[in-house]
Amino acid sequence: MKRLPAILFFLLVVSLLLPASPTARAQDDPISIEVSPTQVTMVMAAGDETVEVVQLRNRSERVTHVTTLVEPGAEAQDLEVEVEPAEIKMAPGESAEAQIRVRAPAAADAGSRRFAVLFRAEPGTGGEVSVTGQVKVELEAQVIQPVAEAELAAPYLVDWGSSLRFMLSGRNRASYPLRFHGRVKFNGLFREQSFAADSETIGVGERGGVVIDWENPPAFAVGRVTMSLETGTGVPLEERHLLIIFPWRYTLLSLCLAAAAAAGFFAVRSLA
Secondary structure: OOOHHHHHHHHHHHHHHOOOOHHHHHHHOOOOEEEEOOEEEEEEEOOOEEEEEEEEEEOOOOOEEEEEEEEEOHHHOOOEEEEEOOEEEEOOOOEEEEEEEEEOOOOOOOEEEEEEEEEEEEEOOOOOOOOOOEEEEEEEEEEEOOEEEEEEEOOOEEOOOOOEEEEEEEEEOOOOOEOOEEEEEEEEOOOEEEEEEEOOOEOOOOEEEEEEEEOOOOOOEEEEEEEEEEOOOOOOEEEEEEEEEOOHHHHHHHHHHHHHHHHHHHHHHHHO
16 A cells, blocks of 8 residues: 555656647647738739739648638728638648739729738637637738820711821829820711720820821711720720711702702792
8 A cells, every 4th residue: 555656656757758649739739820921012003903822831730720801991992802712721731822802993093002811720620729820911002093184085077088086195104104005996877997006105104195097987977986095904994975977068068059049049030
C-alpha cells in the first residue's frame, strides 16, 4: 500500500511527458488563415467591371471553413461587389483563391470609393473554438469617366444631293492618353447604313474627336441616327435623333412655280 502513491505519481509524470495525440492537437490548434493581398487599388470606368484575385491559405492543422462578408463604405453604395466563391473549405495547409468582382454603374460619378471584404474562418466540424481567424481586405475603386463634355452633332433635315457630316468630340478625362472611336448608324425605312472612324491620340485633359462624312446619301430617307463615342473602357456615350433626307429645295421651288403659275392663270381669267 505504501507503493501506491509512488506508482500514481510515476504514472502522472509519464502522462504529462507523453505528446498529445494529433486529434487533440488539432482540436486545441487555433484557427489561422493567411490572405494576400490585404490592400487593393483598382481603376475602372463607369459602366465597367473588374475582378481582383485574393489568395487564401489555411495555416492551422484542422479543416477550416471560410465565409466572406462585404462591408461597403458610405461612398461605395452604388458599386456592386460580389465574392466568388462566397464560402471556401480548406484542409490543413491547403490554399485557395477567391475573386472579388466589382461593377460600377454607367451613371456612376467619377471619384474614389472605399470598401472592404472580410474573410472569416471557422472550424470545418463542430466544437468549441478558442480563436477564430478573420482577415480584412481593404479595397479602393477609382471610378473614372474617360469621355467628358461630349458633343455629338448631326443635322436633322438634309437636302437631296448634299453630303452629311457627323461631328463627335469630347475631352479625355482618363489619366492616360487614349483614342476616341466614333460610330454612326442610320436605321431608315428603306435603308440602313453604318460608319466608323478613330481619332488621333488625345492627351490627358485634351479635347479631340472624329468627323464622319456620308458622301452619297439617298434622295429620300427617313430614319433614326445613333451616334456613339467610346474609348474601349466603360459604356459608350450615345445620342439618337430623327433624320430626314428630302429634296426640300426642289420641292419648295416647284411649289413656288406652281403657285406663280396658278396666280397668273387666275389673273388672265379675271381680265378676260
